[in-house]
Amino acid sequence: MTDELDRLKAGLRKAPPAPDRAAREAALSAALQSFDKIHDAPQGSADAPRPMPERPKKSGGIAGVLDMLKSLSPARVLAGTTSVVALTVAVIAIAPGLREGPPKPQMPETLGVSSTDPAMVPPSDAPGEQADAQANATTADATAADAARADAQNSPMQKAAEAAPAGAAVDQDGGSVAPRVAQEQAAPVAPAKDMAAAEPMAESYGAAADMTIAENEAPPLAAPAPSGARLRKELGGARNGVAMGNQAAPAASEAVAPDAYRAPMQSPSTEAFANADANPVKAVDAAPVSTFSVDVDTASYAMVRQSLESGYPPVKESIRIEEMVNYFPYAYPQPEGDQPFRPDVTVFQTPWNPGTRLVRIGLQGRSAEVAQRPPLNLVFLVDTSGSMDQPNKLPLLQQALRLVLPQLTAEDQVAIVSYAGSAGVALPPTKATEVAKIGAALDNLRAGGGTAGEEGLQAAYRLAAEMRKDGEVSRVLLATDGDFNLGLSDPEALTDYIATQRKSGTYLSVLGFGRGNLDDAVMQALAQNGNGLAAYIDTAQEARKVLVDQLSGALFPLADDVKVQVEWNPAEVAEYRLIGYETRALAREDFNNDRVDAGEIGSGLQVTALYEVTAPDSAARLTEPLRYGAAPVAGETGELGFLRLRWKAPGASESQLIEAPIPAAETAPDSEARFASAIAGFGQLLTGSTYLGDWGWDEAIKLAEGARGEDPFGYRIEAVNLMRLAKVMQP
Amino acid sequence: MRMETTDENLALAAAGGDRAAFAALVTRHYDRIHGLAWRLTGSAADAQDLTQEICAALPAKMSGWRGDARFTTWLYRVVVNACADLRRRHMTRARAADGWGDWELARQAEIAEARAAQDWLEAAMARLSPELRETVALVLGEELTQAEAGQVLGVSEGTIAWRMSEVKKRLRRMAEEEGL
Numbered sequence: 001m002t003d004e005l006d007r008l009k010a011g012l013r014k015a016p017p018a019p020d021r022a023a024r025e026a027a028l029s030a031a032l033q034s035f036d037k038i039h040d041a042p043q044g045s046a047d048a049p050r051p052m053p054e055r056p057k058k059s060g061g062i063a064g065v066l067d068m069l070k071s072l073s074p075a076r077v078l079a080g081t082t083s084v085v086a087l088t089v090a091v092i093a094i095a096p097g098l099r100e101g102p103p104k105p106q107m108p109e110t111l112g113v114s115s116t117d118p119a120m121v122p123p124s125d126a127p128g129e130q131a132d133a134q135a136n137a138t139t140a141d142a143t144a145a146d147a148a149r150a151d152a153q154n155s156p157m158q159k160a161a162e163a164a165p166a167g168a169a170v171d172q173d174g175g176s177v178a179p180r181v182a183q184e185q186a187a188p189v190a191p192a193k194d195m196a197a198a199e200p201m202a203e204s205y206g207a208a209a210d211m212t213i214a215e216n217e218a219p220p221l222a223a224p225a226p227s228g229a230r231l232r233k234e235l236g237g238a239r240n241g242v243a244m245g246n247q248a249a250p251a252a253s254e255a256v257a258p259d260a261y262r263a264p265m266q267s268p269s270t271e272a273f274a275n276a277d278a279n280p281v282k283a284v285d286a287a288p289v290s291t292f293s294v295d296v297d298t299a300s301y302a303m304v305r306q307s308l309e310s311g312y313p314p315v316k317e318s319i320r321i322e323e324m325v326n327y328f329p330y331a332y333p334q335p336e337g338d339q340p341f342r343p344d345v346t347v348f349q350t351p352w353n354p355g356t357r358l359v360r361i362g363l364q365g366r367s368a369e370v371a372q373r374p375p376l377n378l379v380f381l382v383d384t385s386g387s388m389d390q391p392n393k394l395p396l397l398q399q400a401l402r403l404v405l406p407q408l409t410a411e412d413q414v415a416i417v418s419y420a421g422s423a424g425v426a427l428p429p430t431k432a433t434e435v436a437k438i439g440a441a442l443d444n445l446r447a448g449g450g451t452a453g454e455e456g457l458q459a460a461y462r463l464a465a466e467m468r469k470d471g472e473v474s475r476v477l478l479a480t481d482g483d484f485n486l487g488l489s490d491p492e493a494l495t496d497y498i499a500t501q502r503k504s505g506t507y508l509s510v511l512g513f514g515r516g517n518l519d520d521a522v523m524q525a526l527a528q529n530g531n532g533l534a535a536y537i538d539t540a541q542e543a544r545k546v547l548v549d550q551l552s553g554a555l556f557p558l559a560d561d562v563k564v565q566v567e568w569n570p571a572e573v574a575e576y577r578l579i580g581y582e583t584r585a586l587a588r589e590d591f592n593n594d595r596v597d598a599g600e601i602g603s604g605l606q607v608t609a610l611y612e613v614t615a616p617d618s619a620a621r622l623t624e625p626l627r628y629g630a631a632p633v634a635g636e637t638g639e640l641g642f643l644r645l646r647w648k649a650p651g652a653s654e655s656q657l658i659e660a661p662i663p664a665a666e667t668a669p670d671s672e673a674r675f676a677s678a679i680a681g682f683g684q685l686l687t688g689s690t691y692l693g694d695w696g697w698d699e700a701i702k703l704a705e706g707a708r709g710e711d712p713f714g715y716r717i718e719a720v721n722l723m724r725l726a727k728v729m730q731p
Numbered sequence: 732m733r734m735e736t737t738d739e740n741l742a743l744a745a746a747g748g749d750r751a752a753f754a755a756l757v758t759r760h761y762d763r764i765h766g767l768a769w770r771l772t773g774s775a776a777d778a779q780d781l782t783q784e785i786c787a788a789l790p791a792k793m794s795g796w797r798g799d800a801r802f803t804t805w806l807y808r809v810v811v812n813a814c815a816d817l818r819r820r821h822m823t824r825a826r827a828a829d830g831w832g833d834w835e836l837a838r839q840a841e842i843a844e845a846r847a848a849q850d851w852l853e854a855a856m857a858r859l860s861p862e863l864r865e866t867v868a869l870v871l872g873e874e875l876t877q878a879e880a881g882q883v884l885g886v887s888e889g890t891i892a893w894r895m896s897e898v899k900k901r902l903r904r905m906a907e908e909e910g911l
Binding site for chain 1: 745748750753754757758761762765770778779782783786787788789790791794851852855858860867868871872874895898899902903905906
C-alpha cells in the first residue's frame with residue numbers, strides 16, 4: 001500500500017541537482033554582506049527584520065483572510081493589505097491579557113525580536129504614536145513579551161511600526177480600528193481564566209474559539225460593527241468542518257491571531273450583495289403604474305437558510321424577498337394551448353394588516369416533457385481557483401454536476417471548462433450518456449491557483465457555440481464561489497459580453513458555492529444579462545433541487561424578457577407596494593421597449609409576485625389624498641387594476657402582449673397564496689420591514705405551517721423550521 | 732572547533748554579531764536550504780534563486796534569534812515560507828514558472844505533459860496541493876518526523892499524519908489511473 005509513498009520518497013531523496021558552485025559562492029557572500037550591513041550599522045538604525053510571511057492556513061480564522069488574499073482581484077488587494085496590517089495592532093491588544101496567564105513558549109522555534117534590544121525599538125519614527133507607546137508598554141513586561149513573541153514569527157515592535165501608518169487606511173474601511181484597540185488595552189483586557197478556557201478550543205477549532213474570546217474580551221469592538229461577528233464565522237468556516245486537513249491551529253499563534261482579526265474583518269468582507277432599498281408604499285395618484293421584470297433566481301433564500309442554519313441572522317443585504325418567495329414550487333393552473341405561461345391572479349386579505357389586501361400574481365410556465373424538449377448543450381464552467389478547495393465548494397460542485405447526468409439524454413451534450421490561472425477545456429463536448437468519461441473529467445478537477453475567469457468564460461462560450469445546432473439551446477453554467485476575476489476591472493464590459501452572447505443564443509446561469517467570498521452582486525448581474533438563473537448551492541439537497549428538479553425548467557427557457565406591468569385603478573386602490581423585486585424594477589417606458597432585457601421563465605417554473613394594496617377608504621391608508629389631484633373616477637369599479645405581461649419567444653426579437661384585468665373581488669386564499677404571503681412576511685421580518693405592525697414570528701410560523709399543502713420535497717416545512725430558528729435569533 | 736559547535740550556539744553567536752559564527756552556519760546549511768527549496772519547487776533554477784534570497788535575508792531574520800528552538804526547525808520554516816512567498820508571487824504575476832510550481836497555472840496541461848514524459852515524480856508532485864507538497868518534502872524528502880514537520884509548518888502532528896494519508900490516497904488514485 002505504501003509503494004507509491006516509497007517511490008515518492010526515493011524520488012525526493014534523490015540528490016537534488018547539485019547547486020551551481022558560483023551560485024553557492026554568491027549566496028554565501030550575499031549572506032555575509034547583509035550580515036555586515038546589519039551588524040556594522042549603528043544600533044537603532046538598522047533595518048528591522050522583515051517579518052516572515054504569515055503562512056496561509058486554511059483552518060479558518062486568520063487563514064480565511066489570507067487565503068482570500070491569495071486570489072483577490074487587484075482592486076481588492078489594497079483593502080486586504082490594510083486588513084492584514086491592521087490585525088497586527090490587535091495582536092498587541094491581546095498581549096496584556098496573556099500577561100496574567102502562564103507564559104506559553106509553545107512555539108519555541110519562533111523568531112521573536114528581543115524586546116530589550118534597543119535596535120528594535122524605532123525611537124518614534126512611526127506616526128502612530130498611540131500604538132507605538134502601547135507596544136512599548138507591552139514589551140516592558142517580560143512575560144508579555146514572551147507571549148507576544150509566541151505569536152507567530154512577527155516581532156511585536158515590527159507590527160506596531162507597520163500598523164501605525166496603516167491606521168488611516170483602516171479608518172476609512174473599518175472605522176478607526178487601530179486607535180480603538182490601543183485605547184482598550186489601557187484597561188486589563190481579558191481575565192486570565194477566559195483566555196485559558198479559550199485556548200484549548202482555539203487549538204482545535206480556531207475560529208470557534210475566536211467567538212468565545214471575542215465575547216469575553218472585546219464587546220466594544222463588536223458593538224460598532226454588528227456584522228463583524230457574522231463575517232468572521234463565515235470566513236472561519238470552522239462550523240462546516242471546512243479545511244479538515246488543517247484544522248489543528250498552531251497553538252499560541254492561532255489562539256491570538258484569529259482573535260486579532262476581529263477588527264479588520266469589518267472592512268474586507270468580500271461578499272457583495274445585490275440589493276436596493278425596500279420598495280416603499282406608492283400612491284396611485286402619483287404613480288399609477290408599476291413595472292418590473294420577473295425573477296426566477298433563488299440564491300437569496302439559500303443564503304438565508306445557510307446563515308440561519310449556521311446560527312446567525314442573515315445579512316440584510318442578502319435578502320431579496322421575491323427570491324425567497326420564488327424558491328418554492330406553487331401549484332398554479334397550467335397554461336392552455338400554445339401559451340408558454342399563464343398568469344393567475346388572486347386577491348386576498350393581507351395577513352399582517354387587516355386594512356389592506358394582497359394581490360398575488362402567479363405565472364406558471366408550461367411543463368414540457370423532458371423527452372420532448374430540444375437537446376441541451378451544457379458547458380460547465382468550473383472555478384477551480386484555490387478558494388474552491390473546501391468541502392462545501394468544489395467537492396459539492398462535483399457531486400452536484402454528477403447528479404445532473406442521469407437527467408440528460410443521448411441527444412444532450414456536456415463539456416467542462418475549468419479556470420484557474422489559465423483556462424482549460426477539461427472535457428470536450430461529449431454525449432451526456434458517456435457518464436464514465438464525464439465523471440472522470442469531473443474527478444480530475446482540482447482546486448488551486450488564481451483565477452482567470454475571462455479566458456474561461458470565452459472558452460466556455462466558444463464551446464457552447466460549437467455545440468449549438470439550429471433550434472438548440474446552449475447554456476453555460478458558471479459554478480464559482482464568487483471569487484472569480486472575470487476581467488472585472490470593467491464589469492460593464494463583462495456584462496455586455498454576456499449580453500452579446502445571449503443574443504447569439506448562448507445563455508448563462510450562475511451557481512454560487514460557499515460563503516465568505518460570494519460576490520452575489522456579480523452573480524446576479526451575470527445571470528440577469530445571460531438570460532439565466534442565479535442559484536446558491538450549499539448542500540447536496542439544494543443541488544438536487546436546482547439542477548435536477550428544475551433541470552427541465554431552468555435549462556429550457558419558454559419565454560424570454562418577461563415583464564410585468566400593473567396599472568392600478570385609483571377608484572379601488574389608493575396605495576400599493578410591491579413586495580420584493582427591488583433589483584428588478586423597470587421604468588414604465590421600458591415595458592414596451594423590446595430592447596430592454598428582463599427575466600426569463602423556464603419550463604415548469606412558477607414566478608410569484610405580491611402587491612400589498614390599500615383601498616381609498618381604508619383606515620390603513622398611509623398617504624393623504626391629493627387636494628388638487630384628479631377626482632377619483634367613479635363607476636369604474638370591479639377592477640383593482642389591469643395586468644399587462646410582455647414576453648418574447650426564445651430567440652425572438654419582438655415581444656407579445658398578454659393583458660388581463662385584476663378583479664377586485666376578494667377570495668379566500670388557498671394554501672399556495674397563504675404560503676407565499678407567509679414567506680413574504682418571513683423576508684420582511686428578517687429585513688425589519690416597518691409595514692408589518694405587530695405581526696411577528698409566531699404569526700408567520702402559524703401561517704406557513706397551516707399552508708404547507710402537499711409539500712412532497714419538504715421545502716415548506718424546512719422554511720417553517722427556518723422561521724423558528726430566526727425567531728430565536730431575533731429580538 | 733567551530734564545526735563542533737551546535738547550530739544553536741552558532742546561531743546565538745551570529746545573532747549577537749559574530750561574523751565567523753554566521754559564516755560557518757550558512758556554509759553548513761547551504762545544501763540543506765537548497766535541497767528543501769528544490770523539493771518544494773521542483774525547479775533547479777528556482778531553488779538556486781530562492782537559496783540566494785534566503786541566505787541574504789538570514790542575518791536580518793536571525794537578529795532576534797534566542798536559541799529557544801532547534802535551528803534546523805526554524806531554518807526549514809524560513810525555507811518553506813520563502814517558497815510559499817515565491818509561489819504567491821508567481822500566482823500574482825500569472826506567469827508560467829518552471830518545475831511543478833506552475834501547478835496552479837496550467838494544472839491539467841501539466842498533468843498530461845508530465846504523464847507523457849513519464850516523469851513520475853513530477854506528475855506525482857503536480858497532483859498535490861501546496862500543503863501536501865510541503866508536507867512530503869519535509870517528511871519524505873528531509874526525513875523529519877511528523878512532529879518535527881508539524882513544528883516547521885505550524886500545524887499539529889495529527890494534521891501531518893492526515894496529510895500523509897491524503898498523499899497516499901492521491902498517489903493510489905494516480906496509480907489506478909495509470910492502470911498499475
